[in-house]
Amino acid sequence: MEYRPSLKELLFQLEEKLLKPEIRTSKDELTNLLAVSFFEFGSSGKVMYKNESIGEMSLGIVRMKMSDFEIHPLSEGIVLTTYRIYNEINKQYSLRSSIWKLNDGRWKMHFHQGTRVTSSL
Secondary structure, eight states, rough: OOOOOOOOHHHHHHHTTTTTHHHHTOOHHHHOOOOOEEEEOTTOOOOEHHHHGGGGHHHHOEEEEEEEEEEEEETTTEEEEEEEEEETTTEEEEEEEEEEEEETEEEEEEEEEEEESSSSS
């Protein structure tokens, strides 16, 4: 019998993928993971839209650790993920949330927000 990850495991893997340098710098990979209508409120305060900037998206090389990952189903095929990030480069913590939607059997991120916090608490 083939192992199939739970929805929580699958979405964790997709979020983790977006932290990898080879994914963050690949237009093809970002196109596969992000919905056409994707937009982000970054922890830097910048707003990014996929349709305007995916070709020149500069997500940068990061070293981040994810913790406290949870999923919150909003409806059938739409899930909010929440977690904490520690950026090892700038020693900054942030709270993260993403909205994922299932389209044609594939999960795509539609929205993401990062909010800086002063500590790991």
